[in-house]
Amino acid sequence: MNQSRLTLKTIAIWQPYFMGGGAEAVSLWILEALAPYYDITLFTLQSIDLERLDILYNTHLSQQTITVKPLLPSLLNSESTRFLIANSRTVRSGLIHWSVRVFKELTRDYDLVLSTYNGLDMGRQGLQYLHWVYVVEPNPKKMRRWGAILMKISDFSLENLQKNVTLANSEYTAKRVKEAYGIESRVVYPPVVTEIDAIPWEQKDDAFLCSGRIVEPKQPHQVIEILQKVRDRGFDVKLHITGGGGGAYQQSYERRIKKIAAQNSDWIQVYQDLPYKDYLKVLARCRYGLHHKPEPFGISVAEMLKAGMIPFVRNKGGQVEILGNQHQELLYHRQPDAVEKIIAVLENREKQESLLESLKQRQALFSVEQFMKEIQLAVGDYFKESD
Structure with missing residues (x-):
């Protein structure tokens, strides 16, 4: 880190994987919005190719100062592991909950912990962006044995999730969040491409x-x-x-x-x-x-x-x-x-x-500019309230 970045507040962002889709576009554009102003570390299960993601999502993350920390050992940073994460719900959910536990252990000294992958117990109050409810943790009304095991793996606390400052991708989701968790959400619509040629x-x-x-x-x-x-x-x-x-x-x-x-x-x-x-x-x-x-x-x-x-x-x-x-x-x-x-x-x-x-x-x-502005405001407001 160069000298000028030593004074920046530190943010740990959790996004377990990148397999394509709108939810991951949100994560990447949150990185885009925050990287110029904060010292960002992205925690994922496996290493990612920022240049490839830039091509797919029109971000500029490979040109930013971002630390990417894969949580799995290098031996498991392979295509076969990637295949299992993509295609085995059991493997995927098990690794997600393991990564939650590790994330909590590694991020105690960060100024902010932030989940771009739905509601999360991050060990303390943080910021979470919800695309939907009961994505990481099972619905407590429908929990079975495997769900209970997962909650033990991650030492997942619903109370900790409820303490987070919550962003939701729509009013529709915000209502569902209120029903599921009893908490209020700040609606921040996802980033939408703007560089489209206007054809009559x-x-x-x-x-x-x-x-x-x-x-x-x-x-x-x-x-x-x-x-x-x-x-x-x-x-x-x-x-x-x-x-x-x-x-x-x-x-x-x-x-x-x-x-x-x-x-x-x-x-x-x-x-x-x-x-x-x-x-x-x-x-x-x-x-x-x-x-x-x-x-x-x-x-x-x-x-x-x-x-x-x-x-x-x-x-x-x-x-x-x-x-x-x-x-x-x-x-x-x-x-x-x-x-x-x-x-x-x-x-x-x-x-x-x-x-x-x-x-x-x-x-x-709906635009990437509006989205980034609202994310910057949400993070700024979080720090103002926590100071």
Whole structure:
């Protein structure tokens, strides 16, 4: 550490792994927000490639002064261990709880402990960003023997979790946090890409985007079925599916989606693990978005909004906050409802123009700049209160 950094407050950040997805984008952008102002140490299970993550998420972490501390011994810093973490829930949860115990032991002298991976007992009061509830620890109402073992491994205290200052990714999640833990949350919407080329509506493709990991919980098969019904009604729309895979346990589903796409290659195209800049090009080209899974927030839906699309989403979950309750014509319940609402927009140019103008007003709510500013404020407020 150079002399000028010796005076900085120290922050220990816990994010056990990076396997792709919106939650990890949050962690990386928290690092981006704090690294210039604090002495940051990131604790993970295995070493990470910051340059590769910069390419995927458009961060600049490899150019920052950040200490990355892998918790597993170097012997276990291997692809086989990475495979087990990604594909074995038992191994993953066991290592997560072991890492919690080690994290608490190693971070007693830091000025702040911060979990970017949901609610956590960090041994003392810290700051936690919640994407959802009962992610690290099991739901006490449903705890089984393995859950009790995990809690002993990490020496996990629910009371310590409740003492933390809590950030939540949406009002929807904040309500769930209140129900689960009895604590209040400060809502900080996740970072959403802003560097999207503005392509005029007339020059965009008459295409839908389905974005997110290609795994069954994200339900891209439902998106395909909905748009097939739309096409059957005479609308020649295309579909671009973007996202990473879900590990070995999801390979059969991934193969299923790719097979359907290959059989319908005249209108479906799948892109996997695109670099950030290439993903933005796909975002910019599409007129519409379609996201079937109710989400705690739904970062891909916010990206669609920022790209000037008209997104259609389920009528429950955090993604409703992104579009706003006033856009009922874009919120659907099930497949038949989705088909009718999509067709009502596709066949009405005036409705498209009205929606585009209305949705544009919501874009400023979501950006990396706004996210970083709010994270810096939250950390600054924490230190003011603790001084």
